[in-house]
Amino acid sequence: MQVSIGDQPIFFDVIGAKLAPDGPQMREKPTLIVMHGGPGFDHSGLRQDFDGFADIAQVLYIDHRGNGRSVPSDPATWTLAQWGDDVRSFCDALGIHKPIVFGQSFGGMVAQSYATRHPDHPRALILSSTAARMDFDASLALFRVKGGDEAFAIAERMWGSGSDEEFDTYMRVCMPLYNTTVREGGEHARARAITRREVYRHFSLPGREIRRMDFRAALNKILSPTLILAGANDPITPPHLAEEMASCMMPGLASLRTFENCGHGAFRDDPASVLQTIRDFIARV
Structure with missing residues (x-):
């Protein structure tokens, strides 16, 4: 399905009903908006883990503008400010009030x-494996620990120019280092995903927005209860960046959970513990 925000089509999919029969009444469930990482990927890789929340929430997946099926799109609008405003405009277009918003990696930046x-x-x-600012030096050092000099050099080249060849090599060598486990069916999930490498280059290469991104001073504006999820073995958004986000928010607002033996997207390595933590948080808010 698509909804238009101005002249921008936004693809979304819905799992579960908003209203559920509950004795003599219809019980309203909260809306959980699930936002993918990247940029340059789509929502499909999150379906395996988040479809299951449809028993307690209406689950909506979106592809950010320029990503996945949310095309065509003007590259001049590929900014964090616009992507953030899109979430509000998307909700306004569909009449969604007070959503619970989950963001994985880049989705957490949005x-x-x-x-x-x-x-x-x-x-x-719910901010999962994300950061208020990036620490590329720390990530490169972790790639060297996990994958030796080869992984260090491949990541450095990918983040420096991001050619198609470098992208393919990075996906083959460095992407498996993101997590501590190998998921069954992972190759099919990667094959299903729509990749928009031009969005990655626009946002992530030297001089681009991710290099300047810094939400630390703005995080005290957040008024909503926030669950921050980190993997202790995440090379892309190491746990010190999750701790930093929590420390920048108003006291008592953020709850930080760091999961041992987990990498980027801790729910991929320890789905039982992490998904239950999310489920408990949704029940509380």
Whole structure:
């Protein structure tokens, strides 16, 4: 399905009903908006883990503008400010009030943009394996620990120019180092995903927005209960960046959970523990 935000089509999919029969009444479930990482990927890789929340929430997946099926798109609009505003505009277009917003990796950066620009709008936030700012030096050092000099050099080249050849090599050598386990069916999930490498290059190469991104001073604008999830073995958004996000928010608002023996997207390595943590948080808010 698609909805238009101005002249931008936004693809979304819905799992589960908003209203559930409950004795003599219809019980309203919260809306959980699930936002993918990248940029340059789509929502499909999250379906395996988040479809299951349809028993307690109406689950909506979106592809950010320029990503996945949310095309065509003007590259001039590929900014965190616009992606954050898109979340609010998407909700306005569909009549969604007080959503719980989950953002994985880049999706968590979009969630921070949304929540700092529209602090009264979300019911709650779940920030998974993301950061207020990147620490590329720390990530390169972790790639060297995990994959030796080869992984270090491949990551350095990928983040320096991101050619198609470098992208393919990075996906083959470095991507398996993101996590501590190998998921059954992972090759099919990668094959299903729509990749938009031009969005990655636009956002992530030297001089681009991810190199300047820094939400630390703005995080105290967030008013919603926030669950921050980190993997202790995440080379892309190491746990010290999750601790930093929590420390920048208003006291008592953020709950930080760091999962041992987990990498980027801790729910991929320890789904039982992490998904239950999310489920408990949704029940509380």
